[in-house]
Amino acid sequence: MDHILVIEQVTKRFGGLVANEDISFAVTTGEIVGVVGPNGAGKTTLFNLISGEFAPTQGTVVFCGTDITAMKAHVICQRGIGRTFQIPQSLDDMMVYENVLVGALCKRKNMEEALAHVDEVLALCGMTELKTVYAGKLNVPQKKRLEIARAMATDPKLLLLDETMAGLTATERKDAVSLIRKINATGVSILTIEHNMDVVMSVSNRVVVLVSGRVLLVGTPEEVTSHPDVIAAYLGGGANQDGQ
Amino acid sequence: MQKNFLKTNRGWFLGLAVGVAAAVLFPQVVRVRFVWNLLTLILVWAIVGMGWNVIGGYCGQVSNGHSLFYGLGAYTVGLAAYKFKLSPWVSIWIGVLISMTVAFFVGKPLLRLKGHVFAISTMALSECARIIFINWKWGGGATGVYIFTKNANEWAFMQFKNPLNYYYLFLVFALAVLLLIKYLDKSKFFYYLRTIKGNETAAESVGIDTAAYKLRAYMLSAAIVSIGGSLYAQFILYIDPSMLMTLNVSMMIVLTAVMGGVGTVMGPILGAIALTTISEYTRVYLGRFGGLDMVLYGVLVIIIVLYCPGGIVSLLGRRLKFGARRGKA
Ligand SMILES: Nc1ncnc2c1ncn2[C@@H]1O[C@H](COP(=O)(O)OP(=O)(O)OP(=O)(O)O)[C@@H](O)[C@H]1O
Ligand SMILES: [Mg+2]
Numbered sequence: 209m210d211h212i213l214v215i216e217q218v219t220k221r222f223g224g225l226v227a228n229e230d231i232s233f234a235v236t237t238g239e240i241v242g243v244v245g246p247n248g249a250g251k252t253t254l255f256n257l258i259s260g261e262f263a264p265t266q267g268t269v270v271f272c273g274t275d276i277t278a279m280k281a282h283v284i285c286q287r288g289i290g291r292t293f294q295i296p297q298s299l300d301d302m303m304v305y306e307n308v309l310v311g312a313l314c315k316r317k318n319m320e321e322a323l324a325h326v327d328e329v330l331a332l333c334g335m336t337e338l339k340t341v342y343a344g345k346l347n348v349p350q351k352k353r354l355e356i357a358r359a360m361a362t363d364p365k366l367l368l369l370d371e372t373m374a375g376l377t378a379t380e381r382k383d384a385v386s387l388i389r390k391i392n393a394t395g396v397s398i399l400t401i402e403h404n405m406d407v408v409m410s411v412s413n414r415v416v417v418l419v420s421g422r423v424l425l426v427g428t429p430e431e432v433t434s435h436p437d438v439i440a441a442y443l444g445g446g447a448n449q450d451g452q
Numbered sequence: 453m454q455k456n457f458l459k460t461n462r463g464w465f466l467g468l469a470v471g472v473a474a475a476v477l478f479p480q481v482v483r484v485r486f487v488w489n490l491l492t493l494i495l496v497w498a499i500v501g502m503g504w505n506v507i508g509g510y511c512g513q514v515s516n517g518h519s520l521f522y523g524l525g526a527y528t529v530g531l532a533a534y535k536f537k538l539s540p541w542v543s544i545w546i547g548v549l550i551s552m553t554v555a556f557f558v559g560k561p562l563l564r565l566k567g568h569v570f571a572i573s574t575m576a577l578s579e580c581a582r583i584i585f586i587n588w589k590w591g592g593g594a595t596g597v598y599i600f601t602k603n604a605n606e607w608a609f610m611q612f613k614n615p616l617n618y619y620y621l622f623l624v625f626a627l628a629v630l631l632l633i634k635y636l637d638k639s640k641f642f643y644y645l646r647t648i649k650g651n652e653t654a655a656e657s658v659g660i661d662t663a664a665y666k667l668r669a670y671m672l673s674a675a676i677v678s679i680g681g682s683l684y685a686q687f688i689l690y691i692d693p694s695m696l697m698t699l700n701v702s703m704m705i706v707l708t709a710v711m712g713g714v715g716t717v718m719g720p721i722l723g724a725i726a727l728t729t730i731s732e733y734t735r736v737y738l739g740r741f742g743g744l745d746m747v748l749y750g751v752l753v754i755i756i757v758l759y760c761p762g763g764i765v766s767l768l769g770r771r772l773k774f775g776a777r778r779g780k781a
Binding site: 259260280281283286288290291293297298299300301302306308309311312314317319320353358359361362383409 | 456471518638639640643644647649650653655656657658659660662726
């Protein structure tokens with residue numbers, strides 16, 4: 209079993225605030241790993257460190273055997289890590305297919321090839337009907353889906369999903385879960401931040417629990433849900449099931 | 453890809469053919485020297501506006517200092533003829549190289565700056581350049597240089613007795629730039645520029661080297677504006693810093709694109725037609741009332757920018773989908 213992503217003793221400080229502290233865990237190739245933790249636990253910060261949004265204060269991130277710690281965001285994407293944003297960063301003046309196209313152009317020079325790939329990705333994500341809608345006209349769940357589509361268009365080996373299901377209805381969530389499974393079935397490893405415990409537990413092979421910037425526990429969904437510290441710190445700690 | 457470019461844009465090329473035919477015939481019908489002059493200037497501003505549009509319109513990095521490249525283009529052609537008897541057919545391209553080199557070195561640090569800071573820095577940059585040129589004795593200093601070459605062959609030195617020759621020659625240049633922009637409009641390069649304009653974080657996240665693409669856009673922009681400057685110098689056969697490198701010129705460059713429609717293929721051309729016409733007529737009819745022409749000119753510009761922020765293209769686009777990129781390929 210080889211690891212697609214290895215995080216070693218990663219720490220991120222913002223001035224005096226320690227957003228991530230001494231975080232270590234690994235993602236096995238082909239796995240879906242859930243990341244949970246209360247608001248402000250440092251989940252998004254961790255994604256930003258992996259995707260090269262900013263560099264960690266300490267520690268290393270290894271992707272496919274290469275140290276990517278000091279690399280820039282666009283290089284990391286080119287190497288095969290795709291990501292979505294908690295607050296969707298859609299290109300509102302462009303149509304849905306153009307949003308996905310700029311992702312598809314990451315690994316393709318030829319326009320026709322890229323446009324063909326866009327159609328595939330839109331079909332995968334169930335967005336074909338919205339193809340020529342301006343992204344600014346989409347509602348939040350649709351924008352979150354577009355985030356996934358755009359990231360998928362870059363042909364990632366590892367996909368980082370930041371709360372793609374917050375604010376979705378139960379049926380939409382089901383669709384989203386099946387989308388994640390479909391993506392995973394194409395061979396993409398996934399690291400997903402999710403507040404909804406049912407979703408995380410059903411979709412993840414393993415779960416990382418972050419509390420106050422530290423890893424509290426890494427384990428299978430069963431191990432995590434039955435762990436007393438998790439129940440105390442997170443599940444019982446007043447955090448609601450749907451996040452904010 | 454080449455074939456497709458023609459095929460998918462058949463309507464556009466048809467419209468272009470009509471436009472070019474009109475542009476060719478118009479000065480033959482209206483045989484007024486002032487109008488010929490105006491038409492020639494429109495072409496210069498169309499080229500310059502299309503050039504600015506690459507960095508300012510498509511990439512969203514508003515440069516207020518593009519008179520620098522306009523001036524560099526003009527000066528290269530002017531000094532090459534005056535000092536070295538070099539034909540503009542050669543020196544235009546030297547000017548392009550110089551402008552791109554300067555753009556490369558100043559763009560690297562400046563393009564890191566965001567929004568207004570970038571806008572102001574570019575303004576400062578072109579002001580510095582103007583002051584340097586004013587004090588540059590060898591280059592003619594503040595008085596400038598007449599670049600008329602005696603006994604030169606008209607075509608070899610681009611110095612025509614018949615003013616319409618300038619017009620038709622510039623029309624070819626403008627057409628070439630327009631076709632280049634039209635080709636790039638749906639290319640990876642310009643899609644990347646639009647992405648950078650829309651959201652830099654998103655751009656980086658899909659693997660776009662934002663710094664590198666901004667720099668490329670800035671260099672291409674500088675190159676095109678430089679050609680415009682070279683042609684202008686050739687048209688009036690005179691160069692001096694206070695005519696070429698002022699804030700006025702920079703603003704006029706920005707306005708041409710803004711008025712026509714930022715980030716669109718046809719915008720700068722429509723902007724050039726509107727703006728040059730307004731400014732030439734106000735200059736001629738109101739110029740003697742000490743600055744009144746500038747006031748009226750300013751008011752007209754404000755009205756257009758206020759009531760049609762998408763530029764003239766957006767007005768037409770609503771009805772005709774004319775050149776506006778919302779018209780989908
Ligand atoms: N760029 C930044 N500058 C300063 N502080 C930051 C920055 N990004 C995050 N933080 C701080 O780091 C801490 C962790 O934030 P982070 O966004 O990673 O939490 P999170 O687990 O994603 O929370 P949520 O569930 O609300 O999304 C917070 O206290 C936040 O204010
Ligand atoms: Mg977060």
